[in-house]
Amino acid sequence: MTQADRKKRSTRMSKMVTPSAVTRMQTVLQKEMVREFLAEFLSTFVMMVFGLGSVAHMVLGDKMGSFLGVNLGFGFGVTMGVHMAGNISGAHMNAALTFTNCALGRMSWKKFPVYVLGQFLGSFLAAATIYLLFYTAIIDYSGGSLTVTGPTATANIFATYLPDHMTLWRGFLDEVLVTGMLQLCLLAITDKGNNPALQGTQALVIGILVVIIGVSMGMNTGYAINPSRDLPPRFFTFIAGWGTQVFSTKDWWWVPVVAPPLGAYLGAIIYLIFIGSSIQQKPQILETPSTYEDHGTPVLPKTTSHTPVTSSLTPVSVPNNRPSPVPPLSDSICLEHL
Numbered sequence: 001m002t003q004a005d006r007k008k009r010s011t012r013m014s015k016m017v018t019p020s021a022v023t024r025m026q027t028v029l030q031k032e033m034v035r036e037f038l039a040e041f042l043s044t045f046v047m048m049v050f051g052l053g054s055v056a057h058m059v060l061g062d063k064m065g066s067f068l069g070v071n072l073g074f075g076f077g078v079t080m081g082v083h084m085a086g087n088i089s090g091a092h093m094n095a096a097l098t099f100t101n102c103a104l105g106r107m108s109w110k111k112f113p114v115y116v117l118g119q120f121l122g123s124f125l126a127a128a129t130i131y132l133l134f135y136t137a138i139i140d141y142s143g144g145s146l147t148v149t150g151p152t153a154t155a156n157i158f159a160t161y162l163p164d165h166m167t168l169w170r171g172f173l174d175e176v177l178v179t180g181m182l183q184l185c186l187l188a189i190t191d192k193g194n195n196p197a198l199q200g201t202q203a204l205v206i207g208i209l210v211v212i213i214g215v216s217m218g219m220n221t222g223y224a225i226n227p228s229r230d231l232p233p234r235f236f237t238f239i240a241g242w243g244t245q246v247f248s249t250k251d252w253w254w255v256p257v258v259a260p261p262l263g264a265y266l267g268a269i270i271y272l273i274f275i276g277s278s279i280q281q282k283p284q285i286l287e288t289p290s291t292y293e294d295h296g297t298p299v300l301p302k303t304t305s306h307t308p309v310t311s312s313l314t315p316v317s318v319p320n321n322r323p324s325p326v327p328p329l330s331d332s333i334c335l336e337h338l
Contacts, residue, residue: 039085040118048126050077071214079207096260160222179263224256
């Protein structure tokens with residue numbers, strides 16, 4: 001076989017293989033869980049890059065950053081994340097909110113590890129990105145010594161640490177309360193049966209909510225309120241040179257993992273009992289009846305259009321004069337932060 005024949009054969013084979021490989025890739029990417037995984041991964045990455053970058057400015061930049069800047073960075077990072085993935089996965093960006101939606105039947109438990117894995121990987125990659133971006137500033141500020149505590153500590157760029165005036169269990173209760181406030185307000189913002197944010201403004205309002213939480217209740221623990229915001233960057237600092245002290249300092253590491261899901265669940269229950277049970281729902285009629293319509297995403301579920309909307313677990317029924325005693329749990333969106 002001559003060289004020209006081999007080239008022709010190679011060209012024919014590549015033409016046959018390439019379209020097939022592209023088709024398989026497109027088929028995989030069109031699967032619902034794959035799209036939701038990628039949406040949570042990318043939206044969490046975006047949120048965390050803006051958030052951690054603002055913390056780096058506060059810690060390393062002397063007069064170039066502030067605590068208000070951190071709140072704005074995380075708040076509007078959340079807004080961008082919601083725009084990024086709201087109509088695909090609901091843009092949770094927060095394992096505590098994903099847990100709450102699964103626990104209350106808003107989405108299937110089989111999606112829980114998919115969402116959380118996407119969030120954790122996005123958060124970890126964001127921490128690595130900020131580390132590389134600010135590496136020289138970190139080394140200059142710390143004198144080449146990566147420490148967790150002390151006047152030149154830099155581990156707090158990536159994860160939260162308990163201040164001296166707080167005890168461990170006070171910090172735990174603080175995280176429960178603050179995350180509960182987050183979930184409570186998210187349900188109010190997205191509850192179509194109550195007084196939700198105007199169509200198209202949900203992302204902005206949720207970002208403002210994060211800013212408000214930070215400026216009003218962020219001092220005690222840094223308002224982690226999100227396992228996906230705290231644990232992956234903490235693990236990154238462990239392998240990047242800060243050592244085991246990122247886990248051993250005041251035994252704090254487990255609190256931002258355990259307390260936020262508990263707080264989010266309690267916040268959702270309180271909303272349903274005190275607010276949701278008093279809202280009378282009008283029955284909806286669909287052209288194709290079914291028992292339930294469950295979109296399986298917490299805040300901004302997928303729709304036929306690209307306009308973010310909220311949704312709920314809506315019983316499909318014929319008109320009657322009996323209002324539904326307890327409204328469905330409105331989709332809640334995700335958040336994070338320092």
